Amino acid sequence: MAVSSSLPVIRERRTGPEQADLDKCVHCGLCLNACPTYRELGLEMDSPRGRIYQMNQVANGDAITPEYIRHLDLCLACRGCESACPSGVPYGRLIEAARAELKAREKPGWRARQTQRIIFDQLLPSRTGLQLAGAALYAYQASGLQRLLRASGLLTVFGKLGDLEALAPNAEVPFFYSRIGKTFLAMGERRYRVAFLAGCIANIAFARLNDATVHVLRRNGCEVVIPGAQTCCGALHLHTGLREKAKGLARRNVEACAGEFDAVITNAAGCGSTLKEYDELLEGDREYSEQALRFKAKVKDVTEFLAGIELNRSMGPVEVVATYQDSCHLAHGQKIRTAPRKLLKAIPGLIFREMPLADVCCGSAGIYNILQNEMAMQILQHKMANINGTKAALIVTANPGCILQLAAGARLFGTGQRVAHVVQVLDEAYRNYETNFGRA
Ligand code: SF4
Ligand code: SF4
Structure with missing residues (x-):
């Protein structure tokens, strides 16, 4: 079947938030403490309730102001508020629609248009583009240039760009x-x-x-x-x-x-x-x-x-104290909290320690830590304090973006903890078994 980008569409949702979704909010405030930006700033307009209020104002004819855009930009879209809300407000849908509305009205300059075209049209959907970017990143890291720049402190000269370098992933060859x-x-x-x-x-x-x-x-x-x-x-x-x-x-x-x-x-x-x-x-x-x-x-x-299946229990021990950071899109987006914990607890030798506020975002949130680096780092610092308190040597999570953010956290605010995905720890357990007994 041919893929076309101009397929006929019968019904299209309007760009802005739906009034019915906005009306579900009863302003109770039970979501406030689940919101990382409200926890950091204590400002109503940077809380879920405040953002919904502002979306409502815009939906009812108020002008879109730079303040409105700023409060929306600062939202991590982590959906922690959605889990906390007893009224079933679909906050993820609201913020996505509000951002689509802003995008539709935006008149970006030439440079912004080119950057967007390169990242979203040419890089992310293109294997060749990503391979070239990956090769450049690998050369930077494998040549020792990254180590040199980090050790010299020269990266601070580049200001924001230097901060972002701390979040760069490691290119892993072969791709x-x-x-x-x-x-x-x-x-x-x-x-x-x-x-x-x-x-x-x-x-x-x-x-x-x-x-x-x-x-x-x-x-x-x-x-x-x-x-x-x-x-x-x-x-x-x-x-x-x-x-x-x-x-x-x-x-x-x-x-x-x-x-x-x-x-x-x-x-x-x-x-x-x-x-x-x-x-x-x-x-x-x-x-x-x-x-x-x-x-x-x-x-x-x-x-x-x-x-959800009968797990192969032929695992060798992984002797480590581990804690688990919920990935927002797993815990809040997909309501999956017990599955990763159940898998970790099935690994022999692993001691599991729950951290406080494990389901509060680590500040990664897609490319939020790049676009809103200052707030992302503030959130990460508090997250690492909770992780450090568990004395775990291994931080486990379930999303690549969270792995990068937490690895930066371990380096900047932690004790150099190892960070891994749940399946990587399971993989280690299976490989340990294979080393000792062969496959089963
Ligand atoms: S999505 Fe996250 S950051 Fe945004 S309002 Fe909800 S809890 Fe706060
Ligand atoms: S989003 Fe939900 S929890 Fe938050 S104020 Fe509205 S109704 Fe209350």
């Missing part, structure tokens, strides 16, 4: 691209056939995480297909208000995973949230709306999938 389009057989009896969506940036910066995911799935009786036609999920496009571009990517992924699969697996909570909302994104799309519903029914976070 994961060589596995795309391939099928990996189950180890032992085949119980499931799954499609794995490997992400976009993850293919260069999280190749080892993707390899670990494939290995853990295979050790649990999965034949793992990595569809060749997959592309970026569109989450970053949606967070930036580029809804139409996200729809094009959604159509490509729905087609790529149209085969006979028991599940479509992702190891990135942020991507998973978006993939599970493709039905909303493609609602009214004559050609893709039904396919999107079928696709959504199969999407599973890797922790959700593994916790």
Whole structure:
């Protein structure tokens, strides 16, 4: 089936927040303490209730002011408020629609248009573009230039750019691209056939995480297909208000995973949230709306999938004290909290210690830590204080973006803790078993 970006659409949601969604807020304030920006600033206008109030004002004719834009920009879209809200306010939908409205009215200058075109049109959806960027990053890191610059303190001269360097991912060669389009057989009896969506940036910066995911799935009786036609999920496009571009990517992924699969697996909570909302994104799309519903029914976070099947318990010990940071898009977006904890507690030798406020955002939030670096670092510093209190040597989470943010936190405000995804710890346990007893 041909993919077209100009498909006929029967019904299209208006760009701004729906009045019915705004009206669900009864102004009770029960969400305030779940909001990282309100916790940091103590300002009503930087709380969920305050932001909903401002969206309401705009929906009812008030002008869009720079203050309104600033309060919305400062929101992490972490959806912590959605979990705390007893009235079922769909805050994630509200902020996405409010940002799409701002984007539609924006008249960006030439430079902003070019930057946006390069990142969202050419880089994220393009394997070649990401591979080139990954190669440049790898050269910077492997040549020792990064180590030299960090040790010399020269990065402070670059101001904001220097701050951002601390958040750069490590390029992991070989990149994961060589596995795309391939099928990996189950180890032992085949119980499931799954499609794995490997992400976009993850293919260069999280190749080892993707390899670990494939290995853990295979050790649990999965034949793992990595569809060749997959592309970026569109989450970053949606967070930036580029809804139409996200729809094009959604159509490509729905087609790529149209085969006979028991599940479509992702190891990135942020991507998973978006993939599970493709039905909303493609609602009214004559050609893709039904396919999107079928696709959504199969999407599973890797922790959700593994916790829902009979887990292969042939694991060797991983002797470490570990704590778990909820990824917002897993805990608040997908309501998955127990699955990752259940998996960690199944690993022999691992001592699990819960941290306070584990489900408050770490400040990563897609590219928030790049765009709102100062607030992201403030939030991270408080997060690390809670983590340091557990004395855990390993911080586990379920989203690549959170791994980068927490690794920066461990380096800047922590005790040099190791940071890993849940499946990487499981992978370690399976490999420890294999080293001692061979495969089982
Ligand atoms: S999404 Fe997160 S940052 Fe934004 S208002 Fe809700 S809790 Fe606060
Ligand atoms: S979003 Fe929910 S919790 Fe927050 S003020 Fe409105 S109704 Fe209350």
